[in-house]
Amino acid sequence: MPMIPMPKGALAMLVLRVLQAGPSHGYAIAQRIRQVSGDVLDAEEGSLYPALQRLLMEGWVTAEWGTSETRRRVRFYKLTADGAKQLKRERKDYEQATAAIQAILRLA
Amino acid sequence: MRIVRKVWRRIYYLLNRQRLERELAEEMETHRGMMAAERRLHFGNATRLREESREVWSWIWLVQLGKDLRYGARVLWGAPGFTLGAAAILALGIGVNLAEFQIFDAVVFHRITIQGPDSVLQFSHVSRQGLSSGFPSAAVEFYRAENTSFAWLVSEDTSFRVVVDGETGLRSNFVSGNYFGNIGIIPAWGRLLNSRDAQPGAPAVAVLGYDYWQSRWMSDPHVIGRVIHVNNQPIEIVGVVPYSFDGLSPRQTALWFPAAIRPLLVAGSPPIQQDFSRTTNALFGKLKTGVSKAAGEAELSSLTRELIHRQPHSFHDSERIQGQRLQEAVIHAVERSPVIAIFIMMVLLILLSACANLGNMLLTRGLARQREIDIRMALGASRARMVRQLMTENFLLGILGTAAGPVFGTVSARLLLNALDTPRNIQLSISWPILVVGVVLIFVSTLAFGFPSALQTVRTNSRKVHLRQSLVGVQVAVSCLLLIASGVMAHNGIVSASVDLAFDYQSMIIVDPQLYEQKLPASIVQQKLNVLTTRLSALPGLEGVTATVAPPLGGRLMIENLPGLPHVYRNAVAPSYFSVMKLPFVRGRTFLEGEQNAVIVSESAARAVWPNQDPVGKRWRLAGGERTVTGVVRDSGANLLADADSVEAYLPIQEADEERSTLVLHSRGDPALLARRVTATVNEAVSISLMRASRENLLEGQRKSVTLIGSLGVVATILAAAGMFALVAFAVAQRKRELGIRIAIGARDRHILGTLLTQNARPTISGAVVGVILAAVLLRLVHGFIVLPNGDTVDVAGFAAGLACFVLVVVLATLSPVLRALRIDPSETLREE
Numbered sequence: 001m002p003m004i005p006m007p008k009g010a011l012a013m014l015v016l017r018v019l020q021a022g023p024s025h026g027y028a029i030a031q032r033i034r035q036v037s038g039d040v041l042d043a044e045e046g047s048l049y050p051a052l053q054r055l056l057m058e059g060w061v062t063a064e065w066g067t068s069e070t071r072r073r074v075r076f077y078k079l080t081a082d083g084a085k086q087l088k089r090e091r092k093d094y095e096q097a098t099a100a101i102q103a104i105l106r107l108a
Numbered sequence: 109m110r111i112v113r114k115v116w117r118r119i120y121y122l123l124n125r126q127r128l129e130r131e132l133a134e135e136m137e138t139h140r141g142m143m144a145a146e147r148r149l150h151f152g153n154a155t156r157l158r159e160e161s162r163e164v165w166s167w168i169w170l171v172q173l174g175k176d177l178r179y180g181a182r183v184l185w186g187a188p189g190f191t192l193g194a195a196a197i198l199a200l201g202i203g204v205n206l207a208e209f210q211i212f213d214a215v216v217f218h219r220i221t222i223q224g225p226d227s228v229l230q231f232s233h234v235s236r237q238g239l240s241s242g243f244p245s246a247a248v249e250f251y252r253a254e255n256t257s258f259a260w261l262v263s264e265d266t267s268f269r270v271v272v273d274g275e276t277g278l279r280s281n282f283v284s285g286n287y288f289g290n291i292g293i294i295p296a297w298g299r300l301l302n303s304r305d306a307q308p309g310a311p312a313v314a315v316l317g318y319d320y321w322q323s324r325w326m327s328d329p330h331v332i333g334r335v336i337h338v339n340n341q342p343i344e345i346v347g348v349v350p351y352s353f354d355g356l357s358p359r360q361t362a363l364w365f366p367a368a369i370r371p372l373l374v375a376g377s378p379p380i381q382q383d384f385s386r387t388t389n390a391l392f393g394k395l396k397t398g399v400s401k402a403a404g405e406a407e408l409s410s411l412t413r414e415l416i417h418r419q420p421h422s423f424h425d426s427e428r429i430q431g432q433r434l435q436e437a438v439i440h441a442v443e444r445s446p447v448i449a450i451f452i453m454m455v456l457l458i459l460l461s462a463c464a465n466l467g468n469m470l471l472t473r474g475l476a477r478q479r480e481i482d483i484r485m486a487l488g489a490s491r492a493r494m495v496r497q498l499m500t501e502n503f504l505l506g507i508l509g510t511a512a513g514p515v516f517g518t519v520s521a522r523l524l525l526n527a528l529d530t531p532r533n534i535q536l537s538i539s540w541p542i543l544v545v546g547v548v549l550i551f552v553s554t555l556a557f558g559f560p561s562a563l564q565t566v567r568t569n570s571r572k573v574h575l576r577q578s579l580v581g582v583q584v585a586v587s588c589l590l591l592i593a594s595g596v597m598a599h600n601g602i603v604s605a606s607v608d609l610a611f612d613y614q615s616m617i618i619v620d621p622q623l624y625e626q627k628l629p630a631s632i633v634q635q636k637l638n639v640l641t642t643r644l645s646a647l648p649g650l651e652g653v654t655a656t657v658a659p660p661l662g663g664r665l666m667i668e669n670l671p672g673l674p675h676v677y678r679n680a681v682a683p684s685y686f687s688v689m690k691l692p693f694v695r696g697r698t699f700l701e702g703e704q705n706a707v708i709v710s711e712s713a714a715r716a717v718w719p720n721q722d723p724v725g726k727r728w729r730l731a732g733g734e735r736t737v738t739g740v741v742r743d744s745g746a747n748l749l750a751d752a753d754s755v756e757a758y759l760p761i762q763e764a765d766e767e768r769s770t771l772v773l774h775s776r777g778d779p780a781l782l783a784r785r786v787t788a789t790v791n792e793a794v795s796i797s798l799m800r801a802s803r804e805n806l807l808e809g810q811r812k813s814v815t816l817i818g819s820l821g822v823v824a825t826i827l828a829a830a831g832m833f834a835l836v837a838f839a840v841a842q843r844k845r846e847l848g849i850r851i852a853i854g855a856r857d858r859h860i861l862g863t864l865l866t867q868n869a870r871p872t873i874s875g876a877v878v879g880v881i882l883a884a885v886l887l888r889l890v891h892g893f894i895v896l897p898n899g900d901t902v903d904v905a906g907f908a909a910g911l912a913c914f915v916l917v918v919v920l921a922t923l924s925p926v927l928r929a930l931r932i933d934p935s936e937t938l939r940e941e
Contacts, residue, residue, distance in 0.1 A: 026135060027142045044152035045143070049136055053164040057121075059113055072142070075135050 011051045013094070016079065016087040019061060025074035026052065052077060060086050125162075125171075132161055155488035172493075176500035183501060184508075187473070191505065194469050197830065198509025201462020202549050203516030204823055208455040229401065229431035230356070231391040231408065235424040242387040244422060245367060245380040247415055248284055251391070254411055257404040258393045260290035263367065264355055267388040268374065270338050270363065276784060278320070278362040281355055282370050282389075288349075290394070291356070297321075298332040298347030305366040308379075312369045314338065315347040317354070320362035338363065339373045356392050356434065384422045393431070405431050454593070454820045457586045459553065461827045464582040467557030468831055470502060471576055472838045474565030481566060494566045495559075502558030510546055520819075580835050580868070581875035587828030588879025588914050589886070594821030595910025596887055609803070610742040611660065611689040615651075616799035617773040617783050618659045619644070619790075623766075633767045643789060644773060649782050651774040652688035656681045657761060659770050660689075660746035661803050668730065668757075673716055675754045677747040678731060680761040686741055688774050696724040696739025699760045706760060707735040710743045713755035730757060772799075821910075825917050832872070832921035839867055840929045847929055848937030857930050864926055872918060880911070 018024060018032045029052075030045050055061045060083030068074045079087070121128060136158065140151050184191040232241040248263040255261060265282040272278055288300035296318055305313050316331065325331045334345050343365075355361055367389075371377040378385070395404050408429035416423050474481070481494060489497075557579075564575050621640055623633050637655065644653050657680040668676040683699040685691075686708075699706050707728055714723040714737075723737045747754040761769060775782035779798050840847070847860060887907075 027139045030139070044157075045147075045150055046136060046139070046152035046154060046157040047160075049132065049139075049157055050160040050164060053132075053161040057114070057117060057164055059117065070142070072138055073134075074138055075131070 009090075011047070012055060013087070013090050015048070015051060015055060015077075016060065016083055016090070019077055019079040020084070020087060023064075023076045023078040025066070025068055025076050027068075027074070029077065055083070058082075058086075129158070129162065132158060153488050156490060159488065159490070159493070172496070173500065176497050177504070179497065180501035180504045184504060190469065190473055191508070193830075194466055194505050195508040195512060197462050197465050197469070197827065198506060198553065199512035199516050200823060200827065201459045201466075201553070202510055202513035202546065203520060204455055204458050204820070205549055206513055206517030206546055207521035208452060228356070228392055228394050228434050229404070230434055231393065231405075231429055231431050233412065233423060233427050234430050235427045239430075240387065241390055243389045243391045244385065244387050245370070245383040245389055246419070247384070247412070247422065248367075248389050248391055249381050250415055251408060251411055252285060254414075255407055257396060257399045257407045259396050260286070261391065261393040262287045262290055262356075263389040263391050265367065265370075265386075265389045266355065266361065267386075270373065271340075271787060272363065273337050275324075276787060279317075279360060280363045280365060281361045282365050282367040284367045284389075293353050294350060296348040296350040297329060298345070300347050300349065301364060301366050306368045308368065310366075310368070312341065312343045312372055313346045313366070314343050315349055315364045316345060317349055317361040317363065319360055321348045324362075338365075341372050343369075356390070384419055392434075401431055405429050454590060457590065458820060458824055458827070459549065461583045461586040461824055461831075463553045463557040464579045464586075465827050465831045465834075466505075466553065467561045468576055468579040468583075468834060470498075470558055470561040471564060471579070472834060474498070474561060475838075475842070477565075485566070491566050495562045498562035498565060499554070499558055502554045502562065506554040506558075510549070513546060513549075576835065577871035580831055581871040581878070583828045583831040584872050584875025584918075585879040585882065587824040587917070588876050588911070589882045590821045590824035591914045591917075592880065592883035592907055592910035593886060594818045595908075595913060596883075596906035598818060599906030599909060607745050607748050609660075609745040611691045611744055611746075612774065613661065613746075613799045613803055615775045615777075615779050616689070617775060617779050617786065618770055618797050618799060619773060619786060620659075620770040620797075623769070628767065630763055630766060637766070637769060637771075640790065641771060644771065644786065647782065647785050647789060649776050649785070651776045652684065653774075654682045654684040654688035654772050655761065655769045656685055656772055657765050657768050657770070659772055659799070660744055661799055670730075673755070674712070676713065676730070677754050677756050678759060679756065680759045680765050682761060685758070685772070688772060689744075690774070691744055692742050694740045694742060695722070696737070698739060703738075703760060704762075705733060705735050706738045708739045708741055708758040709737055710741055710756035712743050713757055714740050716755055728757075731759060735759070825913075829917050829921040832868075832918055833925065835871075836864065836868055836922045837925035837928075839864060840925045844932060844937055848932050848934040851932055852934035860929055861926065864929055865922075868922065876914070879914075883907070883910070 014033050014037065015029060018029050018036075024032070026048060030048050033048075052061070052063075055077075056063060060080055061077045062080055063075045063077050065073060066076045133154075136151075136154055140148055140154070143151060230241065231243070232239050233243070243263065245263070245265075248261070252261045261284075263284040264287070266279065268280045268282065269277045270280045283301060285306045286301075286303040288295075289302055293300060295315070298315070300315055301313065304310060314336075316325065321327060321331065331345050332347065335342050336345060337343070349361075349364060365373065367380050370383075371379055377383060393404065395401065405428075409427070412423055412427050412429055416425065416427070485491070485494060560575060619640075621636065623636060628636070641653050641655075644650065658678075668678055670676055683701060683703075686693060686698050694711055696708070698708065707730055709717070709723060709728075717723065717728065718726055723740055726737050728735050728737060741758070744756060747756060773779075773782065773786070779800070783798060843863075847855075847863075850860065850863075
């Protein structure tokens with residue numbers, strides 16, 4: 001099983017992206033990330049939580065206790081306006097960087 | 109606004125820390141529960157992840173620091189032996205450094221114990237002819253009367269020695285006007301001199317220097333009002349100068365007089381307002397507030413031009429007055445001293461050694477705590493977290509060491525200052541720059557040596573031994589270097605003290621008529637010298653009088669550097685010099701009367717310039733002229749005392765040098781007796797000194813350097829011995845079981861010894877090699893200050909003595925743990941498990 005280490009910032013961006021679709025709890029976020037990004041979170045699924053704490057601290061997401069589909073007590077995370085702005089900003093940066101790299105690759 | 113919300117969130121997290129931690133743990137546990145059983149392992153280390161999350165909440169570092177500090181304090185408290193040892197080593201290293209900085213601070217910045225020394229200037233006059241800080245009394249009085257820029261101007265003249273009731277050679281200081289009042293000195297007893305004492309017709313009074321009052325007068329308070337006879341003149345004592353003051357250009361002073369009574373004490377001196385002859389007054393001033401230094405200098409310069417107008421030859425025409433802050437003047441003096449530079453370097457080396465020692469102890473301690481550290485890491489402590497914990501402990505140790513450092517530092521600074529015989533008004537104090545230096549030292553030392561050790565401790569195995577060995581290597585190198593340096597310096601002291609002086613210095617007196625001070629025409633100089641010589645020749649107890657420009661051991665030197673030759677110490681002497689000095693001729697003859705282009709060389713000069721040839725009759729270009737060698741004399745030894753690389757050459761005294769002539773008297777009996785007769789006969793101002801006292805002064809300076817370097821050698825040795833001891837003792841403790849088993853299955857003493865010694869041989873030997881190389885380099889750099897017997901280029905004896913000392917220390921330090929290893933009882937060792 002290939003283990004691709006996940007850069008911290010990228011994980012935060014993925015979480016923000018997942019939450020753009022609507023509030024979600026930790027396990028669901030992890031599931032969603034595994035679905036879209038293959039197995040990148042496979043090695044250490046728990047590393048989601050330090051990342052979530054960072055987002056909470058920055059004020060990009062908020063958390064609220066609730067009940068899951070399987071009737072467990074879980075915490076739902078919700079994107080804030082600041083968080084949406086941050087996601088947009090990070091996306092733009094990322095796209096600019098990729099565009100630049102692609103331009104270089106085309107030239108070479 | 110966003111920042112405020114961010115800060116508020118952090119405070120919220122800090123306040124609700126425990127609830128939030130619980131919730132996070134619950135949340136993560138639920139997550140794990142929801143994962144399929146076979147994937148649960150992929151959740152990761154929950155403890156570490158929780159810790160990482162907590163760290164995000166900021167302030168966590170503060171909480172951790174608090175915890176680390178408490179934990180560290182408990183650990184250190186639990187191992188008092190280690191803690192005290194490490195703190196002592198740090199205290200030693202930091203203390204020596206603080207001592208050094210205190211001395212430096214005291215010597216450079218607090219030398220002048222007066223109010224507001226920063227605003228006090230010392231003046232010199234500069235012209236195309238050069239710079240001089242000596243002013244004639246008449247000029248001082250003129251400046252004092254006419255200036256408008258200065259709050260006060262004072263002068264002091266320390267060039268006279270006086271006779272008090274038969275006791276000769278007492279240092280005096282003639283001060284102007286309200287000297288003490290202006291500077292703000294409070295008397296230790298009685299009153300000090302004031303401007304009334306300086307007025308014409310005032311009764312002749314004096315105040316005593318504190319040391320003189322203590323030693324000669326037994327601190328007798330009834331000394332006030334006593335009349336003493338100074339140079340046979342009755343003078344009343346009115347007070348005592350305080351302990352902390354020795355003048356603005358510090359030197360110990362026995363008696364202080366108002367400058368105005370100088371004509372009374374020094375025969376032939378005109379009243380000070382008219383005295384242009386002696387330029388020995390140092391001039392100091394304090395600017396009025398709002399007046400710039402440049403304006404003050406400009407005013408004094410223009411006053412000087414006015415003086416030249418009134419008294420044509422009082423100054424050179426182009427003369428300009430220039431001021432220098434008192435402290436700058438002192439710093440210049442320190443910068444010029446190579447001994448201080450060497451000393452500072454050595455002190456830093458000691459700190460290096462102490463740090464290496466500490467690093468080693470920490471590493472040893474880390475090994476002993478390996479199990480604790482392994483457990484904590486297995487429980488999820490990250491490596492960075494462990495390093496931080498260990499560094500916190502190191503930091504606590506550093507604080508302990510630094511708390512003890514100043515005590516140790518002050519004590520050793522006191523001892524050193526005493527050994528150096530510094531003037532009284534150099535005072536030690538712990539001031540804030542020293543504290544800053546101390547704090548910087550803790551940080552540097554704990555970081556530089558605690559960090560690699562902490563890193564190695566949490567890393568798994570293997571390279572610890574290398575680090576330990578290189579740390580020991582550093583200590584060994586430093587101590588080897590310092591011991592060799594001490595050995596060479598000490599040997600140097602012994603050699604200088606035993607350098608044979610080929611002339612009869614014991615019975616010589618130097619009389620300096622100081623004619624150069626008076627700027628007289630050559631014919632009058634000649635005449636004065638003749639008169640003086642005739643008068644002295646008539647004294648009973650005198651065997652001979654001769655003249656020389658640079659009296660041996662007198663400090664006046666003329667050195668010529670010729671390519672490919674040792675330093676040529678030139679002297680100009682009268683033809684009778686060699687016979688009066690009892691400096692024997694090896695070949696040839698002395699100068700003839702009036703002979704100009706002749707030169708007499710020392711044996712070593714002859715060997716260096718004309719090896720295996722007869723030098724007499726050879727031509728030699730020296731002192732800007734072609735000269736013929738007329739004779740060869742023994743090496744006098746006077747210059748070899750201070751410069752091993754020196755040879756001597758003697759020229760006849762030229763007419764231009766005549767005014768700098770001093771007379772050398774050879775007494776038949778006790779030279780002190782003759783000196784007293786000279787003082788009584790000569791009524792002009794002359795300076796009289798005994799040649800044997802000059803030799804003592806010269807040797808004294810060298811003894812001080814030896815004391816300094818030697819004291820550092822001792823400290824370095826203690827540190828290196830402690831390091832070696834710890835290394836071997838630890839090796840024994842760690843391998844006790846292995847050694848026990850080996851003894852049980854029949855290993856002999858020499859096998860055990862071999863095992864233990866080879867383990868430590870490498871760092872010791874490589875450290876020693878580095879130390880020896882560094883020592884050789886260092887000695888090469890300072891070789892001009894080192895006197896060697898028989899013109900050797902390396903001081904083999906001193907070097908060998910230092911090295912032997914070092915080997916002895918190494919052997920002694922390793923002996924006891926090794927012996928303990930030999931006494932290991934196998935049955936007991938194995939039962940311990």
